[in-house]
Amino acid sequence: MTTSFRTLPASETRVPWGRWGVRAIALTYLVVILIIPLTVIVQDGLREGLSGLWASVTTPLAWSALRLTLWTSAVMAIINGVMGLLTAYVLVRYSFLGKSILNALVDLPLAIPTLVTGVMLVVLYGPQTIVGGWLKDTFGWRIIFAPPGIILALLFITFPFVVRAVQPVLMSLDSAQEEAAATLGAGAWTTFRRVVFPALAFPLTSGVLLSFARAIGEFGAIVIVAGNIPFKSQVAAVYVLGQVESENRLGASAVSIVMLAIAFGLVLLVNGLQKRRGPSEV
Amino acid sequence: MTTIATQPSLPTRAPVARPGRISLAGDLWRRRLIIGIVMIYAGLLIIAPIAALVTGAFAQGLGAVVEALLQPEVLGAFWRTLYIALIILVVHTLFGTAVAWMLVRHKFPGRNWLNGLIDLPFAVSAVVVGYMLLLLFGRNSPLGPWLEAINLKVAFAIPGMVLATLFVTLPFMIRELMPVLEEFGIEQEQAAATLGANAWQTFWWVTFPALRWGFIYGLTLTFARALGEFGAVLVIGGGVQGRTETATLYIFRALEERQYVGAYSAALVLGVFSLLLVLGTDWLRRREK
Numbered sequence: 331m332t333t334s335f336r337t338l339p340a341s342e343t344r345v346p347w348g349r350w351g352v353r354a355i356a357l358t359y360l361v362v363i364l365i366i367p368l369t370v371i372v373q374d375g376l377r378e379g380l381s382g383l384w385a386s387v388t389t390p391l392a393w394s395a396l397r398l399t400l401w402t403s404a405v406m407a408i409i410n411g412v413m414g415l416l417t418a419y420v421l422v423r424y425s426f427l428g429k430s431i432l433n434a435l436v437d438l439p440l441a442i443p444t445l446v447t448g449v450m451l452v453v454l455y456g457p458q459t460i461v462g463g464w465l466k467d468t469f470g471w472r473i474i475f476a477p478p479g480i481i482l483a484l485l486f487i488t489f490p491f492v493v494r495a496v497q498p499v500l501m502s503l504d505s506a507q508e509e510a511a512a513t514l515g516a517g518a519w520t521t522f523r524r525v526v527f528p529a530l531a532f533p534l535t536s537g538v539l540l541s542f543a544r545a546i547g548e549f550g551a552i553v554i555v556a557g558n559i560p561f562k563s564q565v566a567a568v569y570v571l572g573q574v575e576s577e578n579r580l581g582a583s584a585v586s587i588v589m590l591a592i593a594f595g596l597v598l599l600v601n602g603l604q605k606r607r608g609p610s611e612v
Numbered sequence: 613m614t615t616i617a618t619q620p621s622l623p624t625r626a627p628v629a630r631p632g633r634i635s636l637a638g639d640l641w642r643r644r645l646i647i648g649i650v651m652i653y654a655g656l657l658i659i660a661p662i663a664a665l666v667t668g669a670f671a672q673g674l675g676a677v678v679e680a681l682l683q684p685e686v687l688g689a690f691w692r693t694l695y696i697a698l699i700i701l702v703v704h705t706l707f708g709t710a711v712a713w714m715l716v717r718h719k720f721p722g723r724n725w726l727n728g729l730i731d732l733p734f735a736v737s738a739v740v741v742g743y744m745l746l747l748l749f750g751r752n753s754p755l756g757p758w759l760e761a762i763n764l765k766v767a768f769a770i771p772g773m774v775l776a777t778l779f780v781t782l783p784f785m786i787r788e789l790m791p792v793l794e795e796f797g798i799e800q801e802q803a804a805a806t807l808g809a810n811a812w813q814t815f816w817w818v819t820f821p822a823l824r825w826g827f828i829y830g831l832t833l834t835f836a837r838a839l840g841e842f843g844a845v846l847v848i849g850g851g852v853q854g855r856t857e858t859a860t861l862y863i864f865r866a867l868e869e870r871q872y873v874g875a876y877s878a879a880l881v882l883g884v885f886s887l888l889l890v891l892g893t894d895w896l897r898r899r900e901k
Contacts, residue, residue: 348811349718356714359707363778364729367744368736374747413653420650424643432651434891435658441890442883443840445860449867449879450661453668461664486657518642547737549843550860554867567739567843574743574847583747586740593735601728 371590375583386584394561395569396588402477402565403545406484411538414492415530421493422500436493439486447486448554451479475557480565483551488541495537496530503529536600543596546589665883669876680874681881688854689862690878696770696845696858697838700777704834705827708785715786716793733782741779742847745772749848768850773858776844781834788830789823796822825897832893836886 375383386392420426421433439447455462455473465471473479503526511521549567556563558572566589573582669677680686715727733741749755749766759766766772796819804814820827842860849856851865859882866875 352710353714353718353720355707356710359711360726360729363775363782364732367741367748367779368732370747371740371744413650416646417650417654420647424647426647428651432654435654437890437894438658438662438887441836441887443842443860443886445840445842445863446665446879446883447661449863449875450665450883452867453876454661454664459664461660482657486661489654489657518639543735547735547740549737549739550840553843554864567737570737570739570743571843571847574739574746579747582743586737586743589737589740590735593737594732597731597735598728 368590371583371586374579375587377583378580382580383584383587386581387588389581391560391564392569392581392585395564395566396585398477398480398564399546399566399589402480403484403542406481406488406545407538407542409481410485410488410492410541411534414489414537415496415534418493418496418500419526422497423505436490439489444483444487444548444550445554448483448551451483451486451551451555455479455482474555475559475563477556477563479555480552480563483555484541484545484548487548487551488544491541491544492534492537495533495540499530499533500526532603536603539596539600543593543600546593662883665876665880669873669880672873676873677877677880680871680877683874685853685857686862686874686878689857690859690881692770692857693839693859696774696777697835699774700781700838701831701835703774703778704781704785705831708782708830709789712786712789712793716790717798730783730786733779736779738780738841738843739847741844742776742849745776745779745844745848749775767848768852768856770849770856772848773845773856776848777838777841780841780844781837784833784837785830788833789826792823792826793819825900829893829897832889836889839882839886 378385387396417432417436421429421436452474453459455465457463457466457472457474462473465473471478473482507525508521511525512518516524547567548565549571552565553568553571556565556568558564558568564572566585570582570585570589573579573585711730715723715730746767747753749759749772751767764771766775800818800822801814804818805811809817840860841858842864845851845856845858846861846864849858849861851857851861853865857865859878863875863878863882866872866878
């Protein structure tokens with residue numbers, strides 16, 4: 331292939347210029363859009379050193395916002411893991427009426443702005459609505475302006491993450507192994523636990539971790555659903571907004587850095603896991 | 613088949629049972645139960661909220677919806693959203709292509725590292741994105757006085773909102789183009805070069821047509837995401853009514869001011885539009901294949 335180039339000295343001299351031009355444009359773009367902003371916030375949060383950052387993160391209000399974010403995200407991740415696995419299993423192994431609709435539904439949350447998701451949940455579960463009022467009167471459940479609303483919003487947004495991570499792996503998994511297990515006398519549950527689950531453990535973990543990472547920073551849906559009640563329904567992203575508005579720069583930067591660190595750490599972990607398992611998955 | 617499961621002491625019988633039926637045989641009721649659980653979950657989680665928004669918006673009739681949407685402030689907000697999204701499309705088409713090209717075609721130290729960096733915006737909170745830009749371009753920032761001197765307003769103005777949306781939508785175009793570019797290879801380009809085409813001619817007549825679907829899909833996802841951006845433009849733009857208020861920021865304000873018909877209608881329009889955009893492209897692509 332290179333021989334064809336050798337016969338064309340003209341193009342050989344032209345290529346390096348084009349190459350360096352493209353590279354310069356691409357790198358400048360990435361530096362301006364990505365790297366400079368990220369550097370600025372890290373530098374700002376570390377202005378007073380790690381101890382200053384720690385002090386800002388552990389103020390009662392910031393700490394409660396971070397705790398709320400972490401535990402609602404964790405609950406979401408667990409539910410999403412179980413239901414995502416089940417949904418993927420149903421989509422791959424069974425055929426039934428409405429399967430293609432279910433398959434299309436999985437991608438829907440990716441196409442809907444998260445703010446709109448928040449509005450939807452408020453219309454459905456708000457205290458003045460039929461469903462919301464009924465839940466409140468019958469069971470005493472508050473969904474909106476409370477943690478359940480946060481969890482529901484996060485579940486909606488991250489619904490595709492686990493399903494779409496598990497689905498292709500499950501598809502490539504030969505059902506002959508399951509049949510063999512069944513033939514050897516394993517019950518359905520044993521087959522699933524001993525044969526199917528080990529093969530899916532990795533994509534499941536990566537889907538769950540990515541949905542958790544996504545949930546840490548969610549703002550649009552949550553600010554609508556949960557509002558901004560300090561110590562009760564204020565998540566980390568909403569806390570940052572509040573500190574920006576009241577010009578508490580260190581507080582805003584410190585909590586931002588913690589959110590960034592958690593999310594980046596998880597994404598790196600998932601990438602590392604994927605590399606170790608080979609590029610065949612996800 | 614349950615007999616096999618309950619009699620593990622007789623494994624010799626198993627191969628005799630028609631093997632084709634074994635996978636189907638798993639208890640019919642268990643299977644119905646699992647399908648039922650999944651369908652109810654998806655219905656409650658995804659469909660119920662969508663249905664609620666549709667009924668909520670039309671609670672006072674179609675006339676009220678149309679009237680709410682035709683208010684000048686609402687039209688202005690949607691226009692601003694569209695304007696920003698179109699700028700985003702142009703910028704990402706030019707620079708996103710360059711980045712995808714570099715990451716696929718060039719080998720250089722730090723390439724893997726850079727490749728990993730592209731996905732970072734997925735993990736950064738929208739509020740933090742807006743705040744980063746505020747630190748860079750705000751009043752007290754190092755760039756502040758300099759920007760003031762050349763009379764360029766970035767924070768609390770459209771340029772800042774464009775930058776914020778650029779950050780948030782960065783991965784889409786690049787991630788759609790890279791696999792197509794990899795799959796396409798360089799043989800056809802080399803053929804074109806051999807036949808005397810220059811680099812630009814080769815790109816325009818050979819590479820670009822081959823990347824068509826990558827572009828279309830990347831542009832759609834970028835556009836849909838740009839339309840729905842909220843947190844980042846709220847922080848950097850401030851949501852000043854009539855100046856930096858986009859469609860999402862209008863919805864947020866209308867909810868706070870209890871103008872429910874306006875908020876729900878605008879949310880419905882925005883949701884339906886993004887949905888049609890993404891699903892429509894998906895459908896086109898599937899038909900193409």
